[in-house]
Amino acid sequence: MNFTVHNWDLHVGNIEVTAVSSSSTLLVGDNENINLSSFFDTPPESYIVGSLVPLSRSTEEG
Amino acid sequence: MLQRTSYVDTIYVDSMSRSSMFEIGDVNSLRPRMLAIAVQEEGIAEKGEVPVEFADFPVFSKQPSPLPSAPLVRKTSIHHHPKICVGNISVLGIAASSTLQIGNLNLLDAEARIKHIRILNEEQNSPPNNTM
Structure with a gap:
C-alpha cells in the first residue's frame, strides 16, 4: 500500500x-514510530488492611 | 526526505520527574523506562524503608501482549512548508517515562510500570467507603 x-x-x-x-x-x-505502554496496578488487591506481613513495620505500630 | 524544523516562541515547564525528558532538537530513538512502587501507609508521615522488591510483583515482569503486525505501508511525506510553528507551550508537569520534544523524533518506545500499595490500619467501625 502506498500512502x-x-x-x-x-x-x-x-x-x-x-x-x-x-x-x-x-x-x-515529525515522527516515524511511536510505542507507548503503561502498566498500572492499583487497589483493591493492593490494599492491605491490618498488619499483614510483609509490608507493615513493627516499630511504627500504634 | 527533507526534514521540517519546529519553531516555538516560548515554553514554560513547571516540573519534571521520573524518567521524563524535555528535549529540544532532533532525536533518532528514545526508550525511557520507569518502574515505581508507591507505598502509602496510614499514619506514617515521614519517609521510611519499605521492604519491597520489584521482583515481588508480576506487574514489573509481565510482557505486553504483542501488537498485531502492521500491514506493509510505503509512506511518502511531502513537506510543502519547512516549518512547524507554535506560539506558546505551557506544561505543568512531565512525569513517568514521558517526553516533551521540540524537534523530530524517529522512534519512541516508552514504558511505565506503577504498583500502588496502601497499608491501612485495622478496619474501622464504619463500612469502608469507595476505596478508589
Whole structure:
C-alpha cells in the first residue's frame, strides 16, 4: 500500500497542558514510530488492611 | 526526505520527574523506562524503608501482549512548508517515562510500570467507603 502525506503550513497558537504522564508524549515535530505502554496496578488487591506481613513495620505500630 | 524544523516562541515547564525528558532538537530513538512502587501507609508521615522488591510483583515482569503486525505501508511525506510553528507551550508537569520534544523524533518506545500499595490500619467501625 502506498500512502502519501502532504504537509502544508502548520501554525499553532497556544498549547496548555496540565500533565504529561505515564509514558505519554507531547511532540512538536515529525515522527516515524511511536510505542507507548503503561502498566498500572492499583487497589483493591493492593490494599492491605491490618498488619499483614510483609509490608507493615513493627516499630511504627500504634 | 527533507526534514521540517519546529519553531516555538516560548515554553514554560513547571516540573519534571521520573524518567521524563524535555528535549529540544532532533532525536533518532528514545526508550525511557520507569518502574515505581508507591507505598502509602496510614499514619506514617515521614519517609521510611519499605521492604519491597520489584521482583515481588508480576506487574514489573509481565510482557505486553504483542501488537498485531502492521500491514506493509510505503509512506511518502511531502513537506510543502519547512516549518512547524507554535506560539506558546505551557506544561505543568512531565512525569513517568514521558517526553516533551521540540524537534523530530524517529522512534519512541516508552514504558511505565506503577504498583500502588496502601497499608491501612485495622478496619474501622464504619463500612469502608469507595476505596478508589
